[in-house]
Structures are given as C-alpha cells and as structure tokens.
Amino acid sequence: MSSTGSAPSIFSRIARREVPATIVAETDRIIAFNDVAPKAPVHVVVTTKSEDYRNVAELAAGDPGLLAELVDVARQVADELTNGQFRLVFNTGEDAGQTVFHVHAHVLGGRLGEGTLGSE
Template sequence: MDCLFCKIVAGEIPARKLYEDDQVLAFHDIAPQAPLHILVIPKKHISTLLDLSAADTALAGHILFTAQRLAKDQGCAEGFRVVMNCNELGGQTVYHIHMHLMAKRQMTWPPG
C-alpha cells in the first residue's frame, strides 16, 4: 500500500509526534493552517469516512476523544476546531481518515 499516513505509522516517514497509543497517532501537520495544527489518525487504514463500518465506532470515538485531550493539553480550552474531510469535493487529499485539530487563532467560517 502506498499510503503516506500508513508509512508514518510504520515509522518509514518521520513526523513530529505528539501522542501515540495502540489505536491512534497524533502529529503536527507539515502545512499548518493555524498556529497549532495537529492531525489525529487511526493506525488502521481506512480510506474515507464513507469506509467506516459499525465495527469502527469505538475507534472513531477514540479519534475524537484524543483530539479533545490534545486540545486541553496544548492549552486550547478557549476554543479550537476539528475537521474531517471526505473525498475530493470534501477537500480530502490523503486517503487515510484523519482529524485536523486547529487552534491558537480565531477560527472563522468560511476558513481564511
């Protein structure tokens, strides 16, 4: 498999890791859109949100809980944004689900 995030999980590509457990890995985004921009990814390869199954329910919750814990640990209780993109029209560029945690600036909508 030629998946960028799977290669990061396997240690084949370096990343600035913030958190890791048996299910997820969190690291700094290489092209940050905010002063704090962390990606939380499952270690299990799942291409898009549409590929989640009922068996992945606990994993999906763990991704969200990890983002919440990292936001608190990074001093972002005053506010942050979490985003998951799905497929090309949704803005997904790496086909391995991941949650963006962005903070430390005013997060406006639409982004900019």
C-alpha cells in the same frame, strides 16, 4: 475500505516511523502528529494506524468505537495545545479537500486572526 495490495498511505508510513513526523500523541490504534503544512497556529493530524477506512463516514459505519477513540485523542491534544478551544475537521472526498484517503481529522487551534484559522 482501502484496497488490498495498494501502497501504504503517508499516514501509515508515519505510524511505522518510515517517514519522520513530530508525534504529539499515540495509542495502540491512533497517532497524532503536527501537520507539515499548517493552516492554523496549532494544526495536528489525528489518524488511525490502520488503513481500513478511507474517510470518517466509513469509520463511523465500520468501527464507531475507533472513531470515538480518534475523537478522544483529538480532544486530549486540543486540551494540551489549545486549552480545549479547537476545531475538529474531517474532509471526506476529493471535492471536500481530502488528499490522503486514510481516515483522519485535523485539530486546528489558536487565536482568531493568527495563521489562517479565521472565523467562519
């Protein structure tokens, strides 16, 4: 869980409308917005409004219902923006590419060969 007294993450600041972002979906506990450095034709960050969990493993252990809500919002975004064909990526840890330690997922979509989605 996040440290008490630490500065709010960029995602918390977006959720509080302190930092501008193109918001594509929102619930009481989840917010989704376009990534500022997209890696695919569709690249949306889906995150919790709470900073209680640093990564998906912590969220799964601490609040599986919130994880299910996050995945459901990601699916709704993908249904709308990618016709339901998408990747859902959680990076856990710095060596895995996580740069913001506030649990979040990346919805990546678009045709293979467009942007940098690629086929792996």
